[in-house]
Amino acid sequence: MERDNDPSPNWLLLDRQLCFALYSSSLAMTKLYKPLLSELGLTYPQYLVMLVLWETETLTVSELGARLALDSGTLTPLLKRLETARLVTRTRDAADERRVLVSLTDSGRALRQRAExxxxxxxxxxxxxxxxxxxxxxxxxxxxxxxxxxxxxxxxxx
CATH class of the missing domain: 1.20.5 (Single alpha-helices involved in coiled-coils or other helix-helix interfaces)
Structure with a gap:
């Protein structure tokens, strides 16, 4: 793809930036989700974790992180809070102790219906x-x- 070499300052206008359109749309969407998710006791990132687990009931932390584009430093606190809320469990994989499996609990499965x-x-x-x-x-x-x-x-x- 050829670059437009026009040094026009118009390219530096905020409203011409794709990144800002994506960022501000994401903020608006997250704000709209907030009251809906608070009824479920979830934050938006926790909701994303639950969406993935409602598709596939058990995943490794690594698989979950890859699916959500989150590193373990971000994902681990989310999972701890979901575990405290008794929506998920984390267990060591019997076949490979280095891997941690994240699974839905009955409460986590039941929450899906409330989120539909x-x-x-x-x-x-x-x-x-x-x-x-x-x-x-x-x-x-x-x-x-x-x-x-x-x-x-x-x-x-x-």
């Missing part, structure tokens, strides 16, 4: 058709992949 209304409420708040949200989600996943690739691509200019 949340995606629909969030979709309504976007005021966008489902197809548009699905397309945007796919495009954002592709963007994230491109950005991750660019970070490791040695041919990029400094």
């Amino acid at each position: 209304h949340i995606p629909e409420q969030m979709l309504c708040a976007t005021q966008c058709p489902v197809e548009e949200i699905q397309a945007l989600t796919q495009r954002l996943h592709a963007l994230r992949s491109s950005l991750e690739q660019a970070r490791t691509d040695s041919s990029l200019p400094d």
